[in-house]
Amino acid sequence: MTRYLHLSAFMAALLFATAAGAVEPRSGYDFLPPEFQAMQDDPFENPGMFTVDLGRELFNAPGDDGTSCATCHGADGEQLRPARIARYPVFSPKLNGPVTLQKQIDLCREERMNEFPLTYDDPSLVALETFVRHRARGEPVKVDVSGPMQPYYKEGERLFRTRIGQLQMACSHCHEQYTGAMLRDQLLNQAQTNAFPTHRLLTQDISSLHRKLRDCFATLRAMPFQPGSEEYINLEVYMNARGNGLPIETPGIRR
Ligand code: HEC
Ligand code: HEC
Structure with missing residues (x-):
């Protein structure tokens, strides 16, 4: 009820109220x-797919030095492994702290494409994150804490x-x-x-x-x-x- x-x-x-146990x-x-579930399930009805498409374009587009995300991760990110995406945030010994998926994307831009880092939640980072997470759709979340x-x-x-x-x-x-x-x-x-x-x-x-x-x-x-x-x-x-x-x-x- x-x-x-x-x-x-x-x-x-x-x-x-008392503290509840793990569920x-x-x-x-x-x-x-x-009706919302149906919309989420249907890629032609799900309006979030516009952001996925925008992320895909950004992913494949070369930066100033000619490098794109696709240079290392394959066209449309086909070489990205869902299981690796599902384990974020991960611990970075170099930064001595957790790295979220969005931060990892910005680190790839900065360290591997010579781009300036963007502010957290910059629309292009959110679009790239949406695209990358969409690639891992169905993969069980597996964060090692x-x-x-x-x-x-x-x-x-x-x-x-x-x-x-x-x-x-x-x-x-x-x-x-x-x-x-x-x-x-x-x-x-x-x-x-x-x-x-x-x-x-x-x-x-x-x-x-x-x-x-x-x-x-x-x-x-x-x-x-x-x-x-x-x-x-x-x-x-x-x-x-x-x-x-x-x-x-x-x-x-x-x-
Ligand atoms: C007064 C009740 C209330 C409290 C307390 C509350 N939330 Fe929420 N939260 C909601 C409602 C209502 C929704 C669902 C609406 C929606 O879809 O956005 C929601 C949705 C969410 C979602 C989205 C889940 C999904 O499946 O999309 C997240 C994440 C979230 N809350 C995080 C938090 C966090 C973190 C806190 C503590 C800082 C918090 N909420 C405290 C009422 C609350
Ligand atoms: C020059 C090669 C290179 C480029 C360009 C690059 N990456 Fe990466 N990327 C890597 C490497 C190497 C890792 C593994 C990093 C680690 O685990 O420390 C990685 C990790 C990732 C991960 C985490 C999942 C995984 O497989 O480890 C994502 C997501 C990702 N990159 C997205 C992007 C995006 C989006 C772009 C473009 C903005 C991009 N990368 C550009 C080399 C690259």
Whole structure:
């Protein structure tokens, strides 16, 4: 049975809420109405495919020195291996920290194509990321958070479970304890990351994961961090790993 909640009732309930245990990961797809699922599944109907196509063009286009992503990764990225994409973020000994997929793409540009680095979430990086993740569609997420990734994973989990903002709520309240309940007219999902970047129907554009994190921080009336910030990177490490085993679905459709 679906539970309907208003924010006030919701917050009252939270006063008595206790920490929930780990649950089986479920994709946000499972919480979508059937017409959204159909749109996501059909490449001719999915408007996120425009961003995939834009990413493909950028991928194949040579830069100033004649090198393109395709020079090393094959035309249309056919030599990219889905299993390698699904393991991001990975630990970089050189940077002594986690590297997200989007950051890896920018590092390839900077170090291997002599391009200037772009700002995190620059539209062309988001398009390239969307294209690359789309290539790995269906591949199960597999982030290794043992070893040097542990502290970043732990820090991301701490943030996910800490009450923030004027509403003094934690991500886990909506996305763990109340998963499956209606908040106003929205069905609460587990906040899984496997469909990102996602196409948002309300704004008719693509949303990177870090942009969605900003949105959820704003919902809680908390000061958002910048895309590419340590906090969002740690959240990405934790959230991707907590969805280990879910298939990559980029580009997902959301409202
Ligand atoms: C000169 C060769 C070269 C170019 C050009 C290049 N890359 Fe890479 N790329 C690499 C290498 C080598 C790795 C493995 C890096 C590692 O694991 O440390 C890599 C890793 C990656 C990965 C992670 C998945 C994997 O297979 O390890 C992605 C995604 C990626 N590159 C995308 C791009 C994109 C997008 C561009 C263009 C903007 C690009 N690369 C340009 C050589 C290149
Ligand atoms: C008051 C409840 C609430 C809280 C607390 C909350 N969110 Fe959300 N979140 C939502 C709703 C509602 C949606 C679904 C709407 C949508 O599709 O964007 C959502 C969607 C998401 C999604 C997208 C999942 C998908 O499948 O597309 C992510 C990621 C996310 N939230 C992250 C967070 C993080 C991180 C926090 C803590 C900083 C947080 N949320 C806190 C209500 C909340």
